[in-house]
Amino acid sequence: MKISQVAQKYGLSIDTVRYYEKAGLIDPVAKNESGRKVYQEKEMRRINFIKCMRQAGMSIENIKMYVDLFHEGLDTIPERKTILENQLKKLMHQQEELDNQIGFLEDKIANYEQTLVKREKARKEIENI
Amino acid sequence: MKISQVAQKYGLSIDTVRYYEKAGLIDPVAKNESGRKVYQEKEMRRINFIKCMRQAGMSIENIKMYVDLFHEGLDTIPERKTILENQLKKLMHQQEELDNQIGFLEDKIANYEQTLVKREKARKEIENI
């Protein structure tokens, strides 16, 4: 597959795909006779993984660490697991904060609701004079 | 109150407080004879509001819009409410995504767990030869 197709398939820009390679998240991609990169199954799976991790809020730096550990073989599984667990902790913390923030906004909106109702009532009373 | 105290009180840096004024989120703060800014009740409440909104993930730009509407008086209450409602929608969407991401990571971690258990079992079997 060529880069434009890969980008299309994973909903990334061509630049982003190249950027991931520059950043060392994807191993150097082999090229055909005319110098164009040809993405194989292996690269595709890697890109899919990166995409998932990015969606899970993991930084490029952390994905890089993870990928580097992956290269070192099976013995690094515990370390890789730790990276994932830390990310999970981060997300769960974010979830708590999000809940608070949602509560805060709901209150504030309810407050405005009240104010609007009161203003409307006041307006009607004036009309009734 | 002077700026250092305000920053302290709200857990912001002095630079951040100044930045909020530069950005128009706080009205120009009056100064004493020697040219130092003196923060009054009004500014404090505004800073507290900004802090809450930032925590609720609202952008500086949107807070600015909100503040500008506030200056225009009570008639803008519906518009202000809309801004809050949009922010709420955004947060609720983030919440959904976060839930998915957490599920994804949990699965991936469980997977590793499995792998580790299997490897351990295999190791023990070898020992038993």
Next chain:
DNA sequence: ATTTGACATGGAGTCGACTCCATTTGATAA
């Protein structure tokens, strides 16, 4: 009298994750 410290101001720098640009090259369509 001078050093120290808090503050003011305008503008530059930072960070992460892209995104864009200029230039070059090879392949294909007209």
Next chain:
DNA sequence: TTATCAAATGGAGTCGACTCCATGTCAAAT
């Protein structure tokens, strides 16, 4: 054959929200 395209590369630019820096001022401490 020449124009058009897709792609490669290195490096610059972008964005938001700060954060830092140089310089200057004023007041209190030494």
